Amino acid sequence: MDWNTVLLLLDSTIRTATPLLLACLAGLFSERAGIFDIGLEGKMLVSAFLAAGFAYVTGSVWLGLLAGIAGSLLLSAIHGAASITFRGNQLISGVAINFLASGLTVVVSQSWFGEGGRTPQLGDGGRFGEVVLPGAIRLSEMTIREQRELPLLTRFYSDVLSGHSILTYIALLAVPLSWWVLYRTRFGLRLRAVGENPAAVDTAGISVRRLRYSAVAIAGVLCAIAGAQLSTAEPAAGFIRDMTAGRGYIALAALIFAKWRPWPALGACMLFGFFQALETRPDIFVRLFDLRVPSALLSAMPYILTVIILAGFVGRAIPPRAGGEPYVKER
Amino acid sequence: MTKFTTLLGASAALALVAGAALAEPAIIFDLGGKFDKSFNESANAGATRWAEETGETFAEFELTAEAQREQAIRRFAEQGKSPIIMVGFMSATPLNEIAPDYPDTKFVIVDAVVDQPNVRSVVFNEHEGSYLVGMLAAMASQTGTVGFVGGMDIPLIRKFGCGYAQGVMAANPDATVIANFTGTTPAAWNDPAKGSELTLAQIGQGADVVYAAAGGTGVGVLQTAADENILSIGVDSNQNYLHPGQVLTSMVKHVDNAVYEAMKAGEAVETGTQVMGVANEGVGYALDDNNASLITPEMKAAVDEAAAKIASGEIEVHDYSADESCPAIQF
Numbered sequence: 001m002d003w004n005t006v007l008l009l010l011d012s013t014i015r016t017a018t019p020l021l022l023a024c025l026a027g028l029f030s031e032r033a034g035i036f037d038i039g040l041e042g043k044m045l046v047s048a049f050l051a052a053g054f055a056y057v058t059g060s061v062w063l064g065l066l067a068g069i070a071g072s073l074l075l076s077a078i079h080g081a082a083s084i085t086f087r088g089n090q091l092i093s094g095v096a097i098n099f100l101a102s103g104l105t106v107v108v109s110q111s112w113f114g115e116g117g118r119t120p121q122l123g124d125g126g127r128f129g130e131v132v133l134p135g136a137i138r139l140s141e142m143t144i145r146e147q148r149e150l151p152l153l154t155r156f157y158s159d160v161l162s163g164h165s166i167l168t169y170i171a172l173l174a175v176p177l178s179w180w181v182l183y184r185t186r187f188g189l190r191l192r193a194v195g196e197n198p199a200a201v202d203t204a205g206i207s208v209r210r211l212r213y214s215a216v217a218i219a220g221v222l223c224a225i226a227g228a229q230l231s232t233a234e235p236a237a238g239f240i241r242d243m244t245a246g247r248g249y250i251a252l253a254a255l256i257f258a259k260w261r262p263w264p265a266l267g268a269c270m271l272f273g274f275f276q277a278l279e280t281r282p283d284i285f286v287r288l289f290d291l292r293v294p295s296a297l298l299s300a301m302p303y304i305l306t307v308i309i310l311a312g313f314v315g316r317a318i319p320p321r322a323g324g325e326p327y328v329k330e331r
Numbered sequence: 332m333t334k335f336t337t338l339l340g341a342s343a344a345l346a347l348v349a350g351a352a353l354a355e356p357a358i359i360f361d362l363g364g365k366f367d368k369s370f371n372e373s374a375n376a377g378a379t380r381w382a383e384e385t386g387e388t389f390a391e392f393e394l395t396a397e398a399q400r401e402q403a404i405r406r407f408a409e410q411g412k413s414p415i416i417m418v419g420f421m422s423a424t425p426l427n428e429i430a431p432d433y434p435d436t437k438f439v440i441v442d443a444v445v446d447q448p449n450v451r452s453v454v455f456n457e458h459e460g461s462y463l464v465g466m467l468a469a470m471a472s473q474t475g476t477v478g479f480v481g482g483m484d485i486p487l488i489r490k491f492g493c494g495y496a497q498g499v500m501a502a503n504p505d506a507t508v509i510a511n512f513t514g515t516t517p518a519a520w521n522d523p524a525k526g527s528e529l530t531l532a533q534i535g536q537g538a539d540v541v542y543a544a545a546g547g548t549g550v551g552v553l554q555t556a557a558d559e560n561i562l563s564i565g566v567d568s569n570q571n572y573l574h575p576g577q578v579l580t581s582m583v584k585h586v587d588n589a590v591y592e593a594m595k596a597g598e599a600v601e602t603g604t605q606v607m608g609v610a611n612e613g614v615g616y617a618l619d620d621n622n623a624s625l626i627t628p629e630m631k632a633a634v635d636e637a638a639a640k641i642a643s644g645e646i647e648v649h650d651y652s653a654d655e656s657c658p659a660i661q662f
Contacts (some may be wrong), residue, residue: 004535005535008531008532008535012528012531012532015528016524016528019524094600103395106364106395110366111362114366115366116365116366116367116368116371116372117364118362118366118368118547118550121550121554121573228523234558235527235530235551235553235554235555236523236524236527236551236554236557237554238523238550238554240521240523240547240549240550241364241521241525242518242521243521243524243547244521245514245518245521245524245525246518247518247523263485276525276526276528277532280511280525280528280529280531280532281532281536282534282591283509295484295511295512295514295515296484296514296515299515300515308567
């Protein structure tokens, strides 16, 4: 196995991990505040559709992203209303959001574009292009031989780190930002407290509802960026039905794997992204171990690892204590 | 839905006027939707062509959920529609149970065999068409490596891949064929992001022509191939127009002809199994203005010769689904 293959795999890992990471951080904020969110998938889907639809109609990918955020926030508001204001079951509300998104996107897209639940393919202005980091070399303009002669670090920087969409860099920056917000600000302390012991937060005179609503809203924005990445960031170019294909659930698995912490979330998403990247290269196993690994095994890896973690083999995963329980003030 | 109700109303009125003289044909589109740029859209084209030529009408229904399948077939049968055409192999099991209940109604199923006296089963020799595009791929490739991206890993799709690999080997025995499948669940039909990653991975291994037999996932494959300046091959419908000059050709299944013929025959439609292959122009490769510059006269001559030999039986393309094995490639 040569370095080129390794670099390609890592490049693909970062691209695949981006939507997972954003959705995982979304789940992190929501669940740390005590609101379980099965609806990550649905919010990503709605945002993917609106981002692609508006980017096509307006020709501006940023307006598309805004539309995606608006749609995702609306679903967050529904989830919030159901589970915070009306104290409903958070899991049921989340599942309902997934169904709603899966159906609505197809119906609306069919009535807008008449292409069977798809948006038209986006042209060059309608999607997030590749960002070339300062100092990076455009490898696509060089021959393979010239590329091989470059120092490894240069290739790593130019090939793996550079050349992703702006949304990927937003996702990577969101990790330290989330850590800072959760662990170094008053808002973050209260947010974590409200997921552990809302009664104590309430006694201190802080609104549990407002904190939980803001957590759910942050989750909405992050999910929206994840969805926009799927439909409008190169190499993607448009929406098709159910295109999230289970990424919201893998993000939830990553969240448990990371034990509800931001930096481990980055690690978990990169690991799961790496499995997905490996899935595209079954030849590597054949060359290295002379072994045919079924790709289904690799796609199941995130779930297998999560079960192992949950079973307590690698430390224990303890969810926020007040997670899933509506807060009743007068008890 | 309103369109459907109007159609029902109209057909009811017609039935009142005409008595039981002439039954109206009905068509049930599968889950991909009527405008999937592929399989169902092709069926719709055939039905529309019949309606325009004869000035008559047909009833139609688009499935949006698996649960509607049996209900939709029964409802059309109760209304006295005949023949009732359903596109997609998923309808085979319910049809096998329903057909004996309506012995006077004729059913047509595309892409599956249902052994009932009042059913016409239309099946396509996809392996023959894939063989032809495989030859074109091998002749167009400069690296000697070509790719295949399948949707869900099922025998039907392996049949495409196997025929393709045989065609590639026939044109260039030294060529390498890389085959990947998107997944093992139905989500694999609608995951363009994964399709993009698979295409990039195949490009990383040197592929410069990629054949997508993957439903909606193929959109991502064709897009990425166009972005990366390599050639792609579409499937089912003629998809050359999606990226003019960058789609080498498409493996066309003439579902439209099958539907058109069935509607034209009306209630007298012949039952039994109808095989659509290269010999009766049921499958083939697409050549139009969009890809004329990519297919040289030598390529065209070679493929047309192979097509003639397949039609005469001189070349026999191995059918993967016959014995679940492939001489040209190991999946």
